[in-house]
Amino acid sequence: MKIVKFLFFIFCLLTFGANSGKAHPFYVSICQVDFNKKNHSLEISLKVFANDLLLGLKNAGRSKIYLGEEKENPNTDEYIFDYLKPNLKFKVNDTSQVYSFIGREIETDVIWVYLEIKDISELKKIEVECKLLTEVLDSQNNIIQINNGDGIKSLLLNKRKQRDTLIL
Numbered sequence: 001m002k003i004v005k006f007l008f009f010i011f012c013l014l015t016f017g018a019n020s021g022k023a024h025p026f027y028v029s030i031c032q033v034d035f036n037k038k039n040h041s042l043e044i045s046l047k048v049f050a051n052d053l054l055l056g057l058k059n060a061g062r063s064k065i066y067l068g069e070e071k072e073n074p075n076t077d078e079y080i081f082d083y084l085k086p087n088l089k090f091k092v093n094d095t096s097q098v099y100s101f102i103g104r105e106i107e108t109d110v111i112w113v114y115l116e117i118k119d120i121s122e123l124k125k126i127e128v129e130c131k132l133l134t135e136v137l138d139s140q141n142n143i144i145q146i147n148n149g150d151g152i153k154s155l156l157l158n159k160r161k162q163r164d165t166l167i168l
Helices: 002-016 051-060 075-087
Strands: 027-036 041-049 088-092 093-097 102-109 110-118 125-130 141-147 152-158 161-168
Touching: 002 152, 027 125, 041 051, 041 088, 051 110, 075 102, 075 110, 075 161, 125 141, 125 152, 152 161
Parallel strands: 027 141
Antiparallel strands: 027 041, 041 110, 088 093, 088 125, 102 110, 125 161, 141 152
16 A cells, blocks of 8 residues: 555656756656557556656767757657667566557656557566666656556566566
């Protein structure tokens, strides 16, 4: 029950407590994974602070991106996807999966990234490895919420614990 309260607190801070252009005292991302039974896919929505993502991209050798600005680098989507591939991985029912980049949206000071894993007929077990931003922010936490249609289960991953599994 403590983790549910913690996740709710973090969600509220991300949703209501972020001030544009100001530093924030916590470092967190939220990754929502929804199993779409009709389309046999996992629909993944990743919410992360834009300035944190820019820091991760800069550390990966991608600077001068100007996220959301008129002079934004035209290769930004490719750079984000290239950053995510080694830092966010999924195994479904003991099989490694490859996701597709669907798109992104900028919302004040956060960015939403949309991904999809196709050809998932059932979701019994999921292993998530998430190292997002842990290479640049020691206190980064990554919340993973899995919705298989029967309810939501969550994982809390960070620099010390980068991988975990849920049996659904």
